[in-house]
Amino acid sequence: MRGLAYAKINLSLEITGKRADGYHELVSVMQTISLADSLSLERAGQLRLECDDPTIQGSDNLVLRAAQLLSTPGHFILRKRIPVAGGLGGGSSDGALALRLINLVYELGLSEQQLASAAAQLGSDVPFFVHGGTALVEGRGEQITRLPDLPSEWLVLVNPGLPLSTAAVYHELEPHEWTDGWATRRWAEQSAGDDSMPPNRNGLAAAACRLEPHITQCLGSLAAAGANPVLVSGSGPTCFGLVASEADAQRIARRTGGKTARFVSRAEALQIEL
Ligand code: C5P
DSSP states (O other): OEEEEEEEEEEEEEEEEEOTTSOEEEEEEEEEEEEEEEEEEEOOSSEEEEESOGGGOSTTOHHHHHHHHTTOOEEEEEEOOSOTTSSSOHHHHHHHHHHHHHHHHTTOOOOHHHHHHHHHHHOTTHHHHHHOSEEEEEETTTEEEEEOOOOOOEEEEEOOSSOOOHHHHHHHOOGGGOOOSHHHHHIIIIITTTTOOOOOEETTHHHHHHHOTHHHHHHHHHHHTTOSSEEEOTTSSOEEEEESSHHHHHHHHHHHTOEEEEBOOHHHHTOEEO
């Protein structure tokens, strides 16, 4: 079986505090987008991962960790298109798709809720990808409230080309950059489904820019080319800008050296091919 592991963007991200276990509490609206890795799984006697990016073939790859968590073997083939350590959730999306493929190929009969609980053991962003589409994400990342699909929007992604460690960005974050999460929660409660967009916030953006100053240039070039709003995704360094149409996306991508993408609905995000 084969599926696409879609990337995500954070349309809104607020960090509301730090927990005793060292993780941060967040309130975010996440959205799956059309940039995707592809992952296939075939039954096999042993666990094996074939990947076109040799730098991420090791035992900490979330595909292998997903198989170990569910105690199954299998032959996985992973084709990477989402930049590694880019703020787009690529590794987390691969891990969530691995859990869903294992569940189907080995007929484990796990519910979506059971898959999401397993996903939380793999990483903070993984539970969102078990659901896909548009969702309010809270806690450490494990509390997911599905929201109605947003209308399909086009965007342009610009990546400064260097990986940025999520842990390093959280470490750089100062308590005065925390916010109360109210704007994001209020949008989710009152406005989701009415075609309005979430508030344009990213509480990690300033910390990410301090570690990777090229982010500021990427945001500037997207804005100068006509994207609006422009934001950092997650802990960065990938930046994105929303645009009015596919033609605008192509024009702005050419001008900024970026890539075009569009929002992907929950139903599309969860498709699996035999
Ligand atoms: O959960 P995950 O392994 O993806 O997180 C990577 C790192 O990012 C954690 O070790 C932690 O330093 C930081 N993090 C955090 N609060 C979150 C999510 C991640 O502090 N909610």
